Amino acid sequence: MNNDTKIGNLGEINLIKIIEELVFKKTGKDLLSDDSFFFNLEEEKRGNVLVLNSDMLVSTTDVPPKMSFYQIGQKSVVMNLSDLLVKGVKPQGLIISLGLPKELMKGEFVAIINGIVDSSLEFDIEYIGGDINETKEIIINPTVFGSKTRSAIIYRKGINVGDILAINGKFGLTGVGFDILLNRGGGVEDFPKYKKSITSVLEPKVSGTEALILSDRQLATSSIDSSDGFSKLLIDLIKSNPNLGFEIDFNENLIESEAKLYSQEFNIPLEDLVFNAGEEYIHFFTIPANEFSKANKVIQTQGGRLFKIGKVISEERIFILKENIRNELKTNGYEHFSN
Numbered sequence: 001m002n003n004d005t006k007i008g009n010l011g012e013i014n015l016i017k018i019i020e021e022l023v024f025k026k027t028g029k030d031l032l033s034d035d036s037f038f039f040n041l042e043e044e045k046r047g048n049v050l051v052l053n054s055d056m057l058v059s060t061t062d063v064p065p066k067m068s069f070y071q072i073g074q075k076s077v078v079m080n081l082s083d084l085l086v087k088g089v090k091p092q093g094l095i096i097s098l099g100l101p102k103e104l105m106k107g108e109f110v111a112i113i114n115g116i117v118d119s120s121l122e123f124d125i126e127y128i129g130g131d132i133n134e135t136k137e138i139i140i141n142p143t144v145f146g147s148k149t150r151s152a153i154i155y156r157k158g159i160n161v162g163d164i165l166a167i168n169g170k171f172g173l174t175g176v177g178f179d180i181l182l183n184r185g186g187g188v189e190d191f192p193k194y195k196k197s198i199t200s201v202l203e204p205k206v207s208g209t210e211a212l213i214l215s216d217r218q219l220a221t222s223s224i225d226s227s228d229g230f231s232k233l234l235i236d237l238i239k240s241n242p243n244l245g246f247e248i249d250f251n252e253n254l255i256e257s258e259a260k261l262y263s264q265e266f267n268i269p270l271e272d273l274v275f276n277a278g279e280e281y282i283h284f285f286t287i288p289a290n291e292f293s294k295a296n297k298v299i300q301t302q303g304g305r306l307f308k309i310g311k312v313i314s315e316e317r318i319f320i321l322k323e324n325i326r327n328e329l330k331t332n333g334y335e336h337f338s339n
Contacts, residue, residue, distance in 0.1 A: 007109050008102025012132055018106075019113055023127055026117050048147040053083040055227075059138040064181045067202050069108045073115020076140035078204050079227060081123060082281040085208035086225040088154045088215020089146040093126045096142045099135030112140070123208075152215050154223040154285070156240040163221055163286040165246060165310040166296075168210040171230055172259025174280050175273030177201035179262075197258050206281040209304035219295040220285045229278035231329060234318050237286075245315045248329070250274075250322040253307040271320070275329065286312055 007015060023029065057063070057076040067075070077094065084091050096116060100109065120127045125144065176197035180186045188195050206225075214220040222241070224233045234246055248254065255274055263270040285306075287295050296306045310321070318329040 003105060003107030003110065005106045006102060007100060007104045007106055008134075010106060015100075015109065015132055018110060022110070022113050023117055026121060027127070029126075047149055049150050049153075050145060050147050051084060051087060051089045051153065052143055052145040053080050054141060054143040055080050055083065057138075057140040057142075063138070064178065064201055065185070066181060066187045066198075069111035070115040071202050072138065072140070073112040073117075074119045075115075075204055076142055077116055077119035077125075077144075078206050078281060079279075080142045080144045081119075081125075081208070082206045082225045082227060082283075084144050084146055085206060086154070086211050086223045086283045087148070088152060088211045088220075088223070089148045090208070090212060091123055091125050091144045092146045093128050094120055094142055094144050095128050096130040096140060098130065098132045099137075099139030099141075100132065101136060101138065102134055104138070112138075116140075116142075148215070152218060154211065154215050154220045156222050156224055156237055158221040159237065159241040159244055159286045159312055160221055160288065161244060161312055161314045162289050163312040164289050164292040164308055165248065165312065166285045166287055166292070166306045166308055167226075167254070167282050168207055168285075168305055168307070169280065169282040170256040170307065171226070171254055171274045171280060171282065172256040172262075172270070172277070173197045173200040175277030176259055176262040178277060178279075179266075179268065179273075194258055194262060197256075197262070201279065204279060204281050207283070207304065209302055210285070210299050210306060211283055213299050213302060213304065214285060214287070214295060217295070217298065219291050220287050222286045224284050226280045226282040226284060227278060229276055230280075230284075231275040231318075232278070233284055234329070237284075238316055238318075243314070243316055245313045245317045245319070246310055247313050247319045247321055247326070248310040249308075250320050254309045 063072055081091055117127060173196060176194055177200050180191050180194060180198055181201060188198050211223055224237060226233050238245060259273045260270060263273060299306055319326050320329050
């Protein structure tokens with residue numbers, strides 16, 4: 001079958017066959033054809049709970065210009081993995097429902113599935129199966145799951161005054177990348193010195209090293225991912241931990257150098273790039289002050305990283321400490337692609 005064939009001319013049975021062949025080729029495993037999907041839980045520890053996450057990717061709101069079909073498949077998995085990993089849960093299985101327009105070409109469909117399967121392999125997740133239906137636009141709805149003892153899961157609630165604020169990646173790249181892709185209509189070829197920023201949007205990455213270590217050693221009092229933006233995650237944490245707030249150090253531990261450069265070149269407030277971008281999939285933790293050095297050391301030995309960016313305060317407000325001047329953060333953030 002030609003890659004230029006529309007999937008509407010192939011039919012659901014042939015599309016499922018394509019998926020089965022791709023999964024077998026890359027994993028050596030057959031997808032089970034049945035009314036439900038099965039996953040072996042015999043090796044799970046007694047007392048573990050099943051932890052699931054399902055975030056839907058919709059092309060009109062989640063796919064920026066210049067994102068390839070392969071990258072769409074990758075992103076659909078990454079955006080789900082992040083919410084599971086940040087809780088300290090290792091993903092084990094993946095089920096995906098696909099809504100696809102019949103005008104989609106076979107080659108484009110194959111690229112999406114390759115992106116999904118490759119992301120699954122990267123994190124050693126079993127792709128179990130899913131569903132396919134016809135829709136007006138591309139819709140990918142993965143469900144990822146894993147298991148963990150309830151006491152080891154890192155929740156949003158549990159923060160204490162004096163806890164250290166830490167992140168496993170710096171902010172600002174997606175703010176730059178989205179501005180270039182959405183507002184300037186450019187790409188890497190037009191803005192080569194901001195390649196890292198553009199790539200951060202088109203090929204989002206996530207690290208689970210830090211959260212898994214903090215979870216297993218019970219060194220974090222809370223965690224959350226930054227997919228909805230830095231300012232939004234701070235507000236969400238305050239909702240879960242009333243009467244507490246944050247003081248953020250606005251320095252090199254927080255901000256990517258490309259964001260500083262872009263802010264200066266295009267006269268865009270650096271605070272907007274850092275606090276209001278979203279889709280970074282950076283993990284944010286609160287860690288007891290007396291445990292931070294220990295946590296940072298063990299994470300570094302395992303190839304991870306933590307950046308100290310502030311502390312928890314006893315006032316339900318968010319302050320930014322910049323050049324020894326303390327100002328309150330007023331923004332609520334925004335959602336990309338919305339009016």
